[in-house]
Amino acid sequence: MSTTTTATSLLRFATAGSVDDGKSTLVGRLLHDSKSLLADQLEAVEHASRDRGHDAPDLALLTDGLRAEREQGITIDVAYRYFATAHRRFILADTPGHVQYTRNMVTGASTAELAVVLLDARNGIVEQTRRHAAVAALLRVPHLVLAVNKMDLVGYAEEVFAPLAEEFTRYATSLGVPEVTAIPVSALAGDNVVTPSAHMDWYGGPTVLEHLENVPVAVDPxxxxxxxxxxxxxxxxxxxxxxxxxxxxxxxxxxxxxxxxxxxxxxxxxxxxxxxxxxxxxxxxxxxxxxxxxxxxxxxxxxxxxxxxxAEDAPTPTQDVRATVCHLADRPLRAGDRVLLKHTTRTVKAIVKALPSRLDLAGLAQLPVGDGLQANDIGQVLLRTAEPLALDDYRDNRRTGSFLLIDPADGTTLTAGMAGTAFGSGAAGRPDTDHGWDF
Missing domain, CATH: 2.40.30.10 (Translation factors)
Known part of the structure; x- marks a missing residue:
């Protein structure tokens, strides 16, 4: 498969990280230092920062644009940003880090070719770090970057970074992520975001932007x-x-x-x-x-x-759909629910036949569903549709292997589904039965 890093190539990527790990600051630093900000945008951030009592621009305000986000100091909704360098164009989906907004990460990463998972070097790998890696693997994001942030607060020490990079790489690889790159950064100071750090001469890898500009993007249709x-x-x-x-x-x-x-x-x-x-x-x-x-x-x-x-390579239509889903709505999804299933341009009636299990994203174990799938839950679902659907397996085709479940009463989007998908063991895409998440 051919690849390119010309100015015409486009990379869609998502960012994720726990609350207060500095993700919005990283994104703001990336936009600021790559000179991707308009003068009025920077002026607005400087003005808002002064109002909040900051001596320097608070770059996190570039993405935390909702009033509720600024008041709480956390990212709530997915913020999309479009920017370009001399080497590549980018569409960035900045997703929330709080556990209750896992569904927003699913939305932001569903079309991404790369995901940046941020962690605080002082706190190490926490449950949300594993959760975000698991979601990226589930969505078949081919490239994963671990940005170990706040290295300035741990003395830019290699002995802090190295075990975190090793542990995360081992975990993500076990989920079937084909490529993991770990980068030590300080988003606040700008180390290794756009400019190489003068404080970490032991690190010889790329900066975040350099990696984004050069990671292979498939262009062979x-x-x-x-x-x-x-x-x-x-x-x-x-x-x-x-x-x-x-x-x-x-x-x-x-x-x-x-x-x-x-x-x-x-x-x-x-x-x-x-x-x-x-x-x-x-x-x-x-x-x-x-x-x-x-x-x-x-x-x-x-x-x-x-x-x-x-004619010789068409999916087999079926009325029995087995899938992994992320529940998005506040009301639970229960066995027996009647829903609408939207797949590409086709919408059909369907019934939830069973909910075999939900996934513990921290330990990757299957758990009982209980009283239905709740908001942000990821689980298995069995559906019966009123008409046949030509679904591909999500592992083979992300566009035609995905679908939405919709409330027929009011049109609310209930659930995002991935037909037949399971955690795989790398490029071969075979289910990894060690985690018990096998269809």
Whole structure:
């Protein structure tokens, strides 16, 4: 698989850390020292810092933008920031560290290619550190960075950093994370965030920004099988196009070409791509995440929510869904609940058949569910849908292996699901039965 670190490449990454570990300060330092702030943004932070009695700008205010966050001194909601350097563009999701906002980390890291987990060098690896590593592994985030913060408060000592890096790497690797990088930093002083530290000559690795700029990002669109959820059927019925029937949508993964033999799901009928239109012009090839219109050689019954995939590499539709879920709503999810399941552009009725267990993210043990899955719980669920769904395993395709459960009464998002996923043993993606979290 080819990779690139050109100025056109994009890295989506998320940050996570326990309360008061300095995560918002790290993000603020990253934006400040990489000169990614506008003058009025910096002026606003300086003004707010003076009002709070600080002599220097409080860089944490760059991400803790909600009034409730500033009052409590913690991050509550996911804050998205967009910035760029000469080497790469970035979309940063700064997620909360408090245990009650685990669901927010799931939201922020669901599309991330890298996660930065922060810890306080004085406190070492705590339950939230393990929790965040486990969530990143569960979401199949391929690159994990451990930022050991507040090294200035432990005398920049290598003997403090080294055992923490070793313990975390061992733990994350056991969860199946393929790449772990540990970096000693001081977000407040700026050591190893953007500029190499003058206080830690024993460390020869990259700064946080240097690693973000150079970590490989997959850009080969042919790596995954093609998946095309149909969003809209186009029938112009004009004199110029009396027989035009196109299927519009965004290619979720892979590549499609004119002449490809495809299968329409859940019906299972096959056809051939006769033409591909992009921005009103015919093209021979489309790749993810392009939005295009497909035309087929056969007149099939296709509607919104159907999935077009290669005829020889299409998922098998099913009405029985086994998945790992993170419960997002304040009201519990219980066996017997009737819900709506939204998968790509398709929404179907479903019933929760069983909740076999929930996951203890600290010790990775399966625990009884009790009175349903509560907010922030991660557990196993068995669902029965009213109509077949063409789900991929989340380990194979994050886009078409994910879904949402919705309250049919008021439209509230209840649960985020990952079809068939389990903690794996590295690149092979095999379940790790040592932790008892095996489907």
């Amino acid at each position: 042919t790596g995954d099988p093609a998946r095309f959820p149909v969003q809209y059927v186009i029938r112009p019925r004009t004199a110029d196009h009396p027989d035009y029937r196109g299927y519009a949508g965004q290619l979720a993964s892979g590549v499609l070409r004119t002449g490809d033999r495809v299968r329409v799901l859940p019906s299972g009928r096959t056809s051939t791509i006769a033409a591909i239109d992009a921005l009103g012009e015919p093209v021979r090839t489309a790749w993810a995440p392009q939005s295009v219109t497909l035309r087929l050689t056969d007149d099939l019954d296709i509607s919104r929510g159907d999935l077009i995939a290669p």
